[in-house]
Amino acid sequence: MPKALPTVYDVAARAGVSIATVSRVFRRPDEVTEATKTVVQAAVRDLGYVPSGSARGLAARRTGSIGLCFPDFDGIDQFDPLTFTAGPVSVALDPAGDFEPTGDLYISEVMRGIEIEAWRHGVAVTIAVARGPRRSEIFDNLAGRVDGMVALSRTVPDELLAHIARRIPVVMIAGPRADDAYDHISTDSAGGMRAMTEHLITSHGITDLAFIGGPADSPDAKNRFDGHREALRSAGLRVARAPRMRGDFTRSQGRAIGRELLAEGRLPRALVCANDQTALGVLDALTRAGVRVPEDAVVTGFDGIDATQLSSPRVTTVRQPMLELGRAAVDTLLRRLSDPQLAPDSRTLPVEVLLRESCGCLPVASHDDFS
Amino acid sequence: MPKALPTVYDVAARAGVSIATVSRVFRRPDEVTEATKTVVQAAVRDLGYVPSGSARGLAARRTGSIGLCFPDFDGIDQFDPLTFTAGPVSVALDPAGDFEPTGDLYISEVMRGIEIEAWRHGVAVTIAVARGPRRSEIFDNLAGRVDGMVALSRTVPDELLAHIARRIPVVMIAGPRADDAYDHISTDSAGGMRAMTEHLITSHGITDLAFIGGPADSPDAKNRFDGHREALRSAGLRVARAPRMRGDFTRSQGRAIGRELLAEGRLPRALVCANDQTALGVLDALTRAGVRVPEDAVVTGFDGIDATQLSSPRVTTVRQPMLELGRAAVDTLLRRLSDPQLAPDSRTLPVEVLLRESCGCLPVASHDDFS
DNA sequence: CATGTGGATGTATGCGCATACATTGTGAGA
DNA sequence: TCTCACAATGTATGCGCATACATCCACATG
Known part of the structure; x- marks a missing residue:
């Protein structure tokens, strides 16, 4: 017996008024006497009345x-039906490994x-x-x-x-x-990446830059690469036709790219990444291989996610709002x-370029600095 | 002149069928002939028809x-109306400071x-x-x-x-x-915190524990403290009546608590925090003051957020799903x-206790380990 | 050739509300 | 005291769809 939900009619009947008045109590309270309002509100409470959004939407021609x-x-489609497990609390070692961020x-x-x-x-x-x-x-x-x-x-x-x-x-x-x-x-993806690239060229005197791109179908990734190229062109440097490599905006793919770069032998002086996750992955790979950032290679990102402040060194990036x-x-x-x-x-x-340790603008802090 | 949105009637007229048939094409396609379906779908496309959710919800008595x-x-109510700024890309140093996580x-x-x-x-x-x-x-x-x-x-x-x-x-x-x-x-907040506390007592032989709680009105915070007390009781230790201090689940408040603990002089051997942000804040404060974690003091959290893997040392915590x-x-x-x-x-x-460096179960990795 | 059967389609209605318009009641002004 | 204006409230209708039920038609069966 699915209980019939109360409607305006029920409330109106109980309060001894018309449905128009009930409706007005909700929509235009000013047009109703204080006394009537009180009676109606009591009926609403007694009946547990809540106006139907569908009916409202239909009548008012807007849903709000x-x-x-x-x-x-x-991976949303990789989730299986939920299974309910119960049992004792597991207690186990969780050794450091490749960090995989949760969510986006x-x-x-x-x-x-x-x-x-x-x-x-x-x-x-x-x-x-x-x-x-x-x-x-x-x-x-x-x-x-x-x-x-x-x-x-x-x-x-x-x-x-x-x-x-x-x-x-x-x-x-x-x-x-x-x-x-x-x-x-x-x-301003293009502008941000241009400013970043100009900074590396002008302030750090770097001329050997490699751009690590994002998915080929991402407009953002494309705009960022365009900004990078503009800066190269303005500086009179050789303008890359395509990104040196492409990631998929994930950290793990960034790590793979980092390893690939290392395997190639000679590392570019600066690795300009299309987003932060990629930059962090590249940084993971370089650090693990003993490459010093920024001394041996500079790494920069784009987005301004929290993790760029928690890495070591912190990643120079373009923060977008x-x-x-x-x-x-x-x-x-x-x-x-x-x-x-x-x-x-x-x-x-607008975006802003945040200069931190990974490009060499700030000294890398060691634990000793805190003591 | 707000264009009138097309309705089932318009589609029906254009397709030369009744509204019932149009409705069926959407709701029970099997009951409609292939030919009719095609005609109706063409009309839908031509008119740019989209069924009204309000009308559907009203008629079907469910909204889906x-x-x-x-x-x-x-702070949602601290946001001012959006103002649109434009201008050149800002490029500025972003020195390391207290980290404030974005969002929850x-x-x-x-x-x-x-x-x-x-x-x-x-x-x-x-x-x-x-x-x-x-x-x-x-x-x-x-x-x-x-x-x-x-x-x-x-x-x-x-x-x-x-x-x-x-x-x-x-x-x-x-x-x-x-x-x-x-x-x-x-x-299983209580069970998780009990297991965590038991671990500190049993595996690390710690008897001097301080619980850093959460907001007084948080059921989770309460359950976690209860679990902590159960473990103390089982171990025959003195059972705290109230948390040693209370945070508000934020990292900055955790830092304030860390500083306060330091100011008090003698640090407890273990700081069991009601959530990760608090633990990370406490860790920030201790590290900055030159206290070694876990050698001088053990710090643990609860939740299993990403940041616990990015801190140094990584924080031992209870991961909840x-x-x-x-x-x-x-x-x-x-x-x-x-x-x-x-x-x-x-x-x-169920939850799981993840044993990492901040309780001393794993050795703190230095950069040298990677090379 | 008459009748029955089931599938495809049409007709009519109500879902619960907002609101235009009609009606009633009240006090001010003449 | 009567009329008028306006505030408070009521009446009636339509919003766009789903669906119970009616109708129609093609075809199989006797």
Whole structure:
């Protein structure tokens, strides 16, 4: 016997008023007498009434929530059904080994920014992972129940995106600046990497740089490489046509690249990596092989994740405002919702180069410095 | 002129069928002829039709999404409206200082687990931060548009939770095991901390232990302290009545506690911390003061966050399965949705003690070991 | 050739709310 | 005292879909 959920009608009956009054108590409290409000609220409490979001959304033609198409994070489809184990607490040695970071810090931060701004504006955020055979169904479901959508680059096929963009506004984060109708939010990847490369050339006098790229289909990775090349060109150095090697933005792949570089023999003076995880992996490999950073080789990253401050040496990197990326996306989306006439917007957030020990700008601290 | 969104009626008209057939193409494709399906799908594409989630939810009496009441993460209300700055890329020294972690890793992992399991079952996740003066309104909005809800402990006042629990099932993560009607998922905090403490006593022969607690209102912090006391009692040691000090689960507070301990003079042989961030903060303070860990003092944590592997020495800790916590919550929620008759469930997930360098179980690696 | 059967499709209705508009009641002003 | 304006509340309707039930049609069976 699934209990019938209370509706406005039940509340109205119990409070001795009409359903319009009940609705008003929630939507426009000012238009209702204090006394009536009290009676209605009591009925609401007694019955355990909660307005149906679906009915509200249908009647008001807006849902009050925005969608986030969650990226395809690695291995989501490798998880088996959960099995419940119970038993004694295991106690075991956990020897140091290759460190594998949990989750994706970049995405977590962007999401946090989205949450913050959504909260500030009183909207909820609905997330779905559009992946697997049911992808388009999942995506439609999401698009059907939100007022607008934020999409991280590479998370949704163009075709699907175009379809739903006819219904609700879409803001793309870090996507290719295509000639599309979406709003775009991105960070100054090219500018940041150019400044980083210029720094290595100008301040450290390095002319032997190798760029370690990211996935070939990543717009960010491409922009960063472009910035790198601009700096080389300005400095009159030989401009690489392609990255020296390509990683997949993971630390373990970075380690593999580091080992490969070592195996090749002569190490470039500077290893400019397309992101922090790659830089940290390269650093792992070099350090393990006894190569001194920055004395023997300089390593730099991009993103500004926490782990770059916890490594030894700390990694010189370009910090991009991940949280602001999320905030700006929501801000732009809500702006468009309130005025659909606006022309497609395109915002680029500034980045900053953080000079630390791995490029040699700061002396490597030893434990002795603390004592 | 806000374009009218296409509805089933528009699609039906264009395809020359009835709305029932259009609906069936989406909901029960098997009952429709291949030919009809093709015609309808063409109309859907042409018109850019996406089914309204609100109307679906209203008609079907379920929304296909579950709610997550996002915790009150620190400082959300301190954010000012976003201001857009533009300008040249800043390039500046970033000297080493007190490390302040970004975001909350625990929550990120739990969320990831929730996403994974939600994806596996084809449901979306709606998140809202119920905080501030509009808290109950926000919360009702969330509750009204989902089929069930996952609540992290301490994120929702009991009263609000009880109200919405009359409408939809609620699964609580890491909450106090009260005599309520909710399903509960938790980890074996007490057992883990007991095992950790027993290890220090038994394997290391330590009898002089100080427990550094967490917030007084955190059930987890309380359970961990209880486990610690059980171990002391079993070993016949003097059982502390209260934690030696209390942190707030942050690294900076951990550092403050570390400094305070140092200022007091005689350091206990082991500092058993209620969570990793606190342990890392204490470690920061001791290391900076020249105290050797583990030789002079042993430090242990709880949670198993990444940073415990990046510190030097690495921190011995109790790993709790954060991702599984999220997965189990969703699993339980969906189970209940499919059978509301089930009795309230209560699952405790196992934890594991990871013995590393900070308790002395493994030798501290120096850079020389790598070469 | 009449009848029965099952699959494909159409018709009509209600889900729970917001809101335009109608109605009622109250006090101010004439 | 009567009228008018406005505030408070009620009535009726539609939002877009899913679905129970009705209808229709092709084909098998007697």
